[in-house]
Amino acid sequence: MALPHLDAATRLARWMVRDPARAEDVVQEAMLRALTYFSGFRGDNPRAWLLQIVRTTALTRLGQDAGRREDVLEDRAFEALPSAEHNPEARLAGEQEHGLLHRAIAALPGELREILVLREFEDMSYREIAMVTGVPVGTVMSRLFRARRALMQAFGEQPA
Amino acid sequence: MTGCVEPERAWELLVQADHDGELDAAEAAAVVRHVEICPHCAGLQRQFSALSNRLRAEVPMHGASEVLRRRMTARFAAPRRRMGVIAGFGAGAAIAAGLLLTLLPAGADPAEGLVAAHVRALQPGHLIDVPSSDKHTVKPWFDGRLDFAPPVPDLVAAGFTLVGGRLDVIGARPVAVLVYRRGGHDIDVFVWPGEASAPGGTLRGYNLLAWNDHGMAVRAVSDIEPAALRGFMLAWQAVPEDAGQR
């Protein structure tokens, strides 16, 4: 017996709230919500459905905890983000992972980051990502492109 | 560096979609032709590969901590353990199983025969004896051809279109096969009187799921992704049993 989507749920929550302890709270709350809504579930993709609940839970939590910090982050360009020293969440992630790549992803605006991680780490199709994030497939494509471009630029690999 | 040689078309997004495996064969071929003449898009293609490779190689993929996993397992999985196989679950519990529990390993099951029949039926077009999206056409067609009446649920609302039905033979037993389609993937649903013993698995690239339906063993075979196949099963099980519904 296992909980096959628990790892995916935890990864998404972690990338969204960027704090392992809070991420696990988010997952636990999301799993409870998922169980509560089981009887009404008529979808075709339990993983996408669960991640959608995780995402909503995470956004609610971010809003409560940080006074819509996520919205503030999303309004800023990648380059204008505060450095890790002034961003406790980014610093925490950096300290734990020590990866440049990891920090670059953590510094992406939330709306780009969630789509990038669902594609690259959860191997979700555009359609599935659209289900999880509630945006059209075309928006998934353009945000994914912007996310990848930002990462390429962060590594000095200027897009051709 | 100059941009795409054909900026009026969204080649950058197409190159990306190709990288992500989202294009059909014709579109992918068009991308191949384009990158041969467009250095910009060829470079982009290489960068997408390099980035994805780096992401997957260098970024740790931590899942749930052991503490969380134990807590969640204790909370959700343990009370359901006694239920054993998916067979016999109510709709809610079946959905819970689909979301939370992995499939049990396949036991003795004619999976090989089912996959073979599925593959055989796919050549050259899908073999269908009674092509119809109307269950009121498909269901009566089996009358007189079989000594049982397979359920033919309408699953359009869940995104699965009935394409038709056929007779097949599995282990010297005549079985009803219902063919459903979604997003270019066909799902063969084998139905015969009996009990499904093995919940499912993967065989030669095809996914299998099995469940029981009021004295019928139901087995679905498809190349559709496992989650979608599970969704198909849940949709099937969610259709009410009242007369006329199936």
Ligand SMILES: [Zn+2]
């Ligand atoms: Zn081009």
